[in-house]
Amino acid sequence: MKDNTRVNHPPAVAVPADNRPLVAPIFQSVKFSFDDAAETQRYLHGEREGFFYSRTANPTLRQLELSLAQLQGREDCLLTGSGVASVAASLLSLCKQGDHVLAFVESYAPTRYIVQHLLAKFGVTHTLLSIEDLAGIERVLRETPTRLVVFESPTNPVTKIADIEHLTVHARRAGCLTVLDNTFAGFHNHGAYDVDIFLHSLTKYASGHGDVMGGAIIASRPLIAQMRKDVSTMGPTLDPHAAFLIQRGMRTYFLRYERQCANALVVSRFLSTHPRVKRLFYPGLDTHPQHLLAKRQARDFGAVVSFELDGGHEEGGRFAAALQFFSIAASVGSTESLVMPPQLLGPGEFTAEQRAASLITRGTVRLSIGLEDAEDLIEDLKQALGRAFD
Ligand SMILES: *Cc1c(COP(=O)(O)O)cnc(C)c1O
Secondary structure, three states: HHHHHHOOOOOOOOOOOOOOOOOOOOOOEOOOOOOOHHHHHHHHHOOOOOOEEOOOOOHHHHHHHHHHHHHHHOEEEEEEEEEEHHHHHHHHHHHOOEEEEEEOOOOOOOHHHHHHHHHHHHHEEEEEEOOOOOHEEEEEEEEOOOOOEEEOOOOOOOOOOOOOOHHHHHHHHHOEEEEOOOOOOOOOOOOOOOOOOOOOOOOOOOOOOOOOOOOEEEOOHHHHOOOOOOOOHHHHOOOOHHHHHHHHOOOOHHHHHHHHHHHHHHHHHHHHOOOOOEEEEEOOOOOOOOHHHHHHOOOOOOEEEEEEOOOOHHHHHHHHHHHHOEEEEOOOOOOOOOOOOHHHHHOOOHHHHHHHHHOOOOOEEEOOOOOOOOHHHHHHHHHHHHHHHO
């Protein structure tokens, strides 16, 4: 073997079966080989276990898929390179021309874009309601044959709580699938409800550290099998190294989520008594209009706290800039605290009615609470609220 051949065929190192690493290795390999064409064909025909090409399946991704499916209480999972890839790929895979989708004003803006623009290009129609319009939801599901209901809870940014029981009962009765983007609530919440498909941005609480992106589609084995071929052919694959980092993040998922919730509760209690805060949105406070529903549906209330500042863009901008421990940045669920001032939370292309339903005003501020000391966060918010109105 010449050296230029040797560098392309490095020696294989086998780990004995009774000698396991505690952390699974990263299978940073695009290709997996069988000994002969017959075994390769058996794999490709679904007649044996194995791996062949990492766009379709990879052992590092498989470990994360199984782990997330178990946590969410479903049979199977399909990973993608970002959260929006999970939304786009699942909706494109599940819908066909002529289908109708029910979505909500309060949904994550890119999800609304996918429904209103991307699916619409392929002849999929939609209705956009407020998540609080229970009568409207019943009416649409009764009168319009609907393929999917796509929703979130708590919603972004004002933490409205969807009535999951109501939605799933009426959707099931209408023969319509439910898709819950469960990113804000997490894998440990909502699994007991009759939801068909859960979506998650792994960029948020799963990875937790703000250094890697990913998405997950979690559902029954037949639904995932049906979507896997479409999604892997669209190609939004998660890289094995990213899957490894997310798996590592998951080891501290509960510790982080619980502490971030505890910090968020302390911060919301402080903000709710501040004279410059007109209205506070945190489902863990009993002043939240849906506190009881939130408590019935979920084990905890998340790390996103929003409020309406007694001011507009100018005060909101000064407040955000004056904060020391909150960075002005997109995303939520990281170990460090983040702030989105009102000018960055624009409600987009809404009608006046939809804008009113969104509850987003010129004073809305969104906070994502991290793992800093709660007292430090409160001191920081106090001084920045003072500076905002200097
Ligand atoms: C962030 C987010 C997404 C998109 O996730 P990315 O990983 O940023 O693509 C989807 N849904 C919700 C609710 C989110 O918060």
